[in-house]
Amino acid sequence: MDDSVDTPLDRQIAAFRRFTRFYTRHLGVLREGLLDSPYPLTEARVLYELAQAPDLGAADLARRLGLDAGYLSRILRRFETDGLLAREPVPEDGRRATLRLTEAGRQEFAVLDAASRGQVRGLLARLPDAARRRLVAAMRTVEALLDRDAPAPWLIRPLGPGDGGWVVESHGRLYAQEYGWNAEFEALVAEIVAAFLRAHDPAREGGWIAERDGVPVGSVFVVRQDARTAKLRLLLVEPEARGLGIGRRLVEHAIGFARGAGYARMTLWTNDVLVAARRIYEAAGFVCTAREPHTSFGKDLISETWERALTPE
Amino acid sequence: MDDSVDTPLDRQIAAFRRFTRFYTRHLGVLREGLLDSPYPLTEARVLYELAQAPDLGAADLARRLGLDAGYLSRILRRFETDGLLAREPVPEDGRRATLRLTEAGRQEFAVLDAASRGQVRGLLARLPDAARRRLVAAMRTVEALLDRDAPAPWLIRPLGPGDGGWVVESHGRLYAQEYGWNAEFEALVAEIVAAFLRAHDPAREGGWIAERDGVPVGSVFVVRQDARTAKLRLLLVEPEARGLGIGRRLVEHAIGFARGAGYARMTLWTNDVLVAARRIYEAAGFVCTAREPHTSFGKDLISETWERALTPE
DNA sequence: CGGAGATACTTGCCCAAGTCAACGATCTGC
């Protein structure tokens, strides 16, 4: 049924859609289990939100649940006439009214809530504890990765298990994709990383990962070139995480470390095609001191050496 | 709001329900994105099932999608009058008729399918590759745990850009996690991978990735030890993908390649703590020929050499 | 200050989505 080339991304898309279909069906089943309740799904959701987050206005609620304002208005009126809901006008805004459950409303909700909780308990009880934990962790992961209206916070942390491999993987993947470099480059990165992992003086050398949502999105290394010169290496930021200033912060972090480690200057080696990195280096006070054509990674390139002094703070 | 004792199970239940609410909202958003399509959600789902699994009867379909038989009957009639659907009576059962999309139906579906796929692609494109992989893996985990009999298709493919790095990353991460090995091991793997990427004879050496849903879940390499001896290396299967026979198939694949490349025997090096791998090697006809204590990766270990003959097919 | 445009909420109108019950045709097991 598929005539297109089947890339990993296509397979990821297929997996995503299969999950969506799966969960649609799953939600249908959950819903049926609660059929004896007098409230249809949407009303139950409204009740739930009202119980969880009091002092909402109707518009907030509609946005939160993705409901039509008109439809919601009717539901709320019904709740009100049934004595489940009270509205209080907001003094500072004549249009709005905060919604609050009455005691009766809270009781109705408690019944509903207990039923739903019992249903989920029944589901979870069928799983061994380790599986339950994995399930919950996986759900959290999906949620965190899909729900990113708020720009996810990120941090810089030292290298941990697997991170060296990630640096190799991301360099190999990205430089192949963006510049067409071949496996020779991935091999070079692997050698650099291997040498670093094999032996480095933590006082004078270091590697760091920029991480967002528990996922690596960038890297930078500082290694010793000679007693007075630090070398910056393996700076990378995933395309999807660019524009957040992560690259700049990584370089600043590296400079700070090198300064603290007592180096007098810092150098780095790059290629002229890497224009985004170039701007970061310039902004960080580096100056290009040498350019040299070479043939590597399956391409004709011009390598560049950049340098800057490190004066103690 | 909660007066009950808060056990881990309660928190798991709460997380489960939060995810369910989250995904309900998420589905609402996905649905809105496809509003311009002429088919409402349910009809689209029916179309989808028909395209995926041909030769269903109406009752099968209703069960699969959790739809009312009467409602479905009407939808199907509409499809039929629109020329999207053909019914064929089943000879051995006069009540049933198998449903099959016509050429026009398949085309309608293709349009719908492309739109949905494009929407998901847009969502995934916002994520860095590592995050995409984690997302898909997490979805797969949820699915597998909630629906024990969900089959998981996977395949074995040659190494591509970034895969060498993934091999380093997964080895470093897993052996640290499962056996507490230190960065020396990740360094060793990086060196092996670097040497392989740097130069290998494709006729006599190879590396492969087991991939599921576009996510790497396993690896195996064959390298030359001497003219007559192949060496199997870097066999690994992610914990989430174990128990599916992937390890066995990777070893079989490696043996098949080595045999085709003209080697007379195959050898491999492992450690006695890796009990799962041991069983795979035994089943594949390997015999342990030497054991030797050593101290590596921050642990006292016993290394093992295994061998088997390779007779031409 | 005043007017343009947003926002909060309501209402009427409408159709899509789904339920329920009854019905004929056919199959399966005893």
Next chain:
DNA sequence: GCAGATCGTTGACTTGGGCAAGTATCTCCG
């Protein structure tokens, strides 16, 4: 050969929810 299930259809009905117009209020900006 009959009871009971299953497949599929139909008519009558309820519910869920989208859309657009309208009122009242607020906010921003010249």
